[in-house]
Amino acid sequence: MKYAIITGASRGLGASAAQQMLAEGIHVISVSRNENSSLKQAAEKAGAGYIHHSCDLSSEVQVQSVFTAIAADVFKNAEAVYVINNAGVIEPIDMTGELDSSLVQTNVQVNLTAPILISNLFLQKAKETGTRVIIANVTSGAGERPIQGWSIYCSTKAAVNMFTMTAGLELENSGSSSKVIAFSPGIMDTDMQVTIRSSSEESFADVDTFRNYKESGSLRSPDTVAGALVKLVLADNLENGKIYKVNDLL
Template identity: 40%
Template sequence: MNVFIVTGASKGLGEATAQLLLKENNELICIARNDNEELVRLAQELGVALQFMNEDLSEHEKIPGMVMKIIKSINKEKLEGIYFINNAGMVDPIKPAGKSDPESMTKSVHLNLLTPMLITNEFLKLTEDWDCKKVIVNISSGAANRPIYGWNTYGTTKAGLDMFTKSVGHEQETAANPATIISFSPGIMDTDMQGTIRQADKEDFTNVEVFKNYHEKGELRSPVIVAQKMLDLVLSSTMENGRVYDIKEFV
């Protein structure tokens, strides 16, 4: 049995990932603020165990207890592998420094950076003696590597997440029962986040027309295609611990 925990699973890349994981011998735990009735229906139809946990992951103080609840619910005796995919994230606030409100910046840092850090910390602590395949995937962004006008908070959180991934990967090299942790940058996809980006004011996000053109010209990748490439990597034996991967390496 393989257990997959996917955050932000109600839509976008998280939903596509969960759909592809609805297979025999898999159990899914999906974490999101809202349920996805179609995913639940598909899981029932296919006879795959799926649980939805309704959580606002920006409320970081709840994270340790949530992870403990998940880990305690898993039957270690039948476990072949456990995979934690930290997909939940937000691009707001899309504003240059000096114009963002503190609440939006704080929520973004909590959801995009602090939450996956806390999840990873608790996951590694609670599974330290588990002798099975353990994988953590952090969803990154190209914004981690270059400054984009109006994305100062988002880019900073993703850059921090990549460094956290590299650091933990390095640490796990000497662990008795190591986990493999990677970052995966999915590129531009046809998701609700892209819709949010296209609605930004030009004075806040100078590249807004570029992103509108991506949509109009059909240049946004399908989340299903990205999810499949990511899972092909995650389920392989070729992952390098602590590495930041980019979808461009696989398409």
């Protein structure tokens, strides 16, 4: 059986990717604080398996507990396992010197620590069982350039990129059949964009640019971006450690 484990699958890109994996007949395991009820309906329609696990990805204890349980079930009979580390938070949006320490810790845990822990666990299980695992870490163009007010988001996404490239190099050098890649989805019409547009100009100097993206219709739909992501992870010719950008795939 083929499995897709998707974090942040309750809405946005994660929900769209889960829907499209189900349409491919792949058993989907969604992981988020809240469940998207439409995924269960989509699974029934597609005749595909589906299960939801509630997890606060900002809690290291919950991440270890939930994903250990998922791995124990999945690797019993998995033909292939796809992991999409999609969940992410952009807060705190503020100038350095004004950052909320609790939001900083949450951002680092959700955006960086959780994907690393999940990847480490599933690659360990892949090695033990001989199962092929494909991991896609959702990143951002913000990981490649500084953006005023986004110091923590830029930093965690830059770290995700380096982790992906390094893990990919290690897999390639070891001759593993597993792959780790990153996927940069560009600007989408999601709740994260709502958060960005609600920022003050004092905290985020480019806020008007992002408001114009919405007003001008420049934001892609999550369904369009998820289509590119799902097609990518299901492809046979993935390059280990590569950061794929949606603009090159559509």
